[in-house]
Amino acid sequence: xxxxxxxxxxxxxxxxxxxxxxxxxxxxxxxxxxxxxxxxxxxxxxxxxxxxxxxxxxxxxxxxxxxxxxxxxxxxxxxxxxxxxxxxxxxxxxxxxxxxxxxxxxxxxxxxxxxxxxxxxxxxxxxxxxxxxxxxxxxxxxxxxxxxxxxxxxxxxxxxxxxxxxxxxxxxxxxxxxxxxxxxxxxxxxxxxxxxxxxxxxxxxxxxxxxxxxxxxxxxxxxxxxxxxx
Amino acid sequence: xxxxxxxxxxxxxxxxxxxxxxxxxxxxxxxxxxxxxxxxxxxxxxxxxxxxxxxxxxxxxxxxxxxxxxxxxxxxxxxxxxxxxxxxxxxxxxxxxxxxxxxxxxxxxxxxxxxxxxxxxxxxxxxxxxxxxxxxxxxxxxxxxxxxxxxxxxxxxxxxxxxxxxxxxxxxxxxxxxxxxxxxxxxxxxxxxxxxxxxxxxxxxxxxxxxxxxxxxxxxxxxxxxxxxx
Numbered sequence: 001x002x003x004x005x006x007x008x009x010x011x012x013x014x015x016x017x018x019x020x021x022x023x024x025x026x027x028x029x030x031x032x033x034x035x036x037x038x039x040x041x042x043x044x045x046x047x048x049x050x051x052x053x054x055x056x057x058x059x060x061x062x063x064x065x066x067x068x069x070x071x072x073x074x075x076x077x078x079x080x081x082x083x084x085x086x087x088x089x090x091x092x093x094x095x096x097x098x099x100x101x102x103x104x105x106x107x108x109x110x111x112x113x114x115x116x117x118x119x120x121x122x123x124x125x126x127x128x129x130x131x132x133x134x135x136x137x138x139x140x141x142x143x144x145x146x147x148x149x150x151x152x153x154x155x156x157x158x159x160x161x162x163x164x165x166x167x168x169x170x171x172x173x174x175x176x177x178x179x180x181x182x183x184x185x186x187x188x189x190x191x192x193x194x195x196x197x198x199x200x201x202x203x204x205x206x207x208x209x210x211x212x213x214x215x216x217x218x219x220x221x222x223x224x225x226x227x228x229x230x
Numbered sequence: 231x232x233x234x235x236x237x238x239x240x241x242x243x244x245x246x247x248x249x250x251x252x253x254x255x256x257x258x259x260x261x262x263x264x265x266x267x268x269x270x271x272x273x274x275x276x277x278x279x280x281x282x283x284x285x286x287x288x289x290x291x292x293x294x295x296x297x298x299x300x301x302x303x304x305x306x307x308x309x310x311x312x313x314x315x316x317x318x319x320x321x322x323x324x325x326x327x328x329x330x331x332x333x334x335x336x337x338x339x340x341x342x343x344x345x346x347x348x349x350x351x352x353x354x355x356x357x358x359x360x361x362x363x364x365x366x367x368x369x370x371x372x373x374x375x376x377x378x379x380x381x382x383x384x385x386x387x388x389x390x391x392x393x394x395x396x397x398x399x400x401x402x403x404x405x406x407x408x409x410x411x412x413x414x415x416x417x418x419x420x421x422x423x424x425x426x427x428x429x430x431x432x433x434x435x436x437x438x439x440x441x442x443x444x445x446x447x448x449x450x451x452x453x454x455x456x457x458x459x460x
Contacts, residue, residue: 001330006342006367007265009297011243011377034264035237036276037354038396044274044359046266067239100231112236122350122361124267129274129361131352137236147241147377166268 004167012148012165016066016080016106017045018096021056025104027090028053029081031148032164033065041134043116046127048162052085054128057118063130064105065114068146072109077151080106082160082196099136110140127164160196161224189229196224203230234397242378242395246296246310246336247275248326251286255334257320258283259311261378262394263295271364273346276357278392282315284358287348293360294335295344298376302339307381310336312390312426329366340370357394390426391454419459426454433460 012031019026032046047054057063079090095108099115115136122129159166193202195215209222242261249256262276277284287293325338329345345366352359389396423432425445439452
């Protein structure tokens with residue numbers, strides 16, 4: 001007796017979680033960062049087990065977090081949220097710095113940043129829940145935080161299947177994004193489909209991706225593809 | 231190097247967490263409920279160790295949660311958030327039901343409700359972090375959730391010292407609440423001070439509570455008292 005729609009009423013913000021493992025930098029977007037104790041100041045965050053950033057935190061035992069501002073551009077969210085750190089240097093085009101433990105954190109479009117020493121890692125099925133003590137906490141700028149509700153309602157953002165709050169992908173499609181054809185392509189162009197999770201572009205299927213289609217790279221379902229013209 | 235103000239940019243909703251221990255019913259208000267895994271659907275919540283509801287969850291291994299709607303009255307939040315279940319039957323004046331495990335949950339002013347079987351309890355200092363599998367999830371009504379930001383900015387709500395997100399109590403005082411005198415009392419009445427955490431009324435100090443004053447019942451600091459007239 002579980003109605004997945006019930007989970008949509010939980011409120012959260014959006015955060016960049018970053019980590020370092022050896023010389024490699026990792027980062028992703030989550031909506032699961034929460035302060036779970038006041039003394040000592042403690043944060044928890046959950047990340048999908050398949051996430052490269054999760055594996056880096058498992059190895060290194062530390063992470064940093066940046067609280068995204070409401071005006072954070074979709075490009076920044078897309079870079080960190082819909083690609084994998086093993087294939088893309090997510091820090092190449094964004095301002096970042098190193099904390100006292102040399103963990104990178106993003107400094108642009110962020111209201112605050114935290115550095116966390118992981119004290120507990122809990123296996124919760126699809127995800128790891130990391131719990132840790134805050135070693136550094138700094139206000140970066142004043143402004144409204146980007147909430148998950150704002151991201152969906154105003155920015156037209158999607159929930160990737162690897163998110164803790166992915167509950168079937170049956171959200172209403174945001175304006176301008178459709179997994180079924182909407183009219184003919186512009187002259188000289190052809191219809192294609194771009195996976196919003198991993199960026200893979202599927203050039204076949206001008207009439208729409210068939211039912212049951214999944215991304216050959218990341219396994220995302222049909223509704224995670226947006227129509228583009230090449 | 232921890233700036234407590236940084237934590238204020240974390241976004242959250244407000245939730246009623248309820249539990250049963252033997253024949254006794256317990257409940258409190260938190261802003262720490264989060265979905266931490268999609269498979270199996272898993273929620274985590276942190277509660278202050280001194281909280282009667284936390285002790286009931288420790289004993290019983292189960293809790294229920296109701297997502298508060300934006301129109302939830304301050305009286306409901308006050309009943310569950312600023313009193314202890316050992317001294318007040320919080321369910322006496324609100325609509326509630328029992329889940330499949332006979333754990334009570336509040337049905338009024340709620341958008342959704344969950345029943346959780348606790349699989350992990352993590353000691354995080356001032357708080358326990360409970361992690362558990364969702365056994366029941368139901369949409370109760372449609373509407374906007376009550377966010378913690380809305381509670382503070384629009385409803386003028388306070389953060390009790392036992393909250394995970396209590397970071398020093400130096401928030402701006404909401405309109406209409408003051409720990410210093412504001413004018414003479416109405417004719418025939420006298421000034422008193424009511425603790426917004428435990429409800430204790432301090433009848434002395436017509437000129438304002440002295441610096442360093444703490445509630446003799448719950449230890450709340452001076453800024454958690456509101457001026458009333460008796």
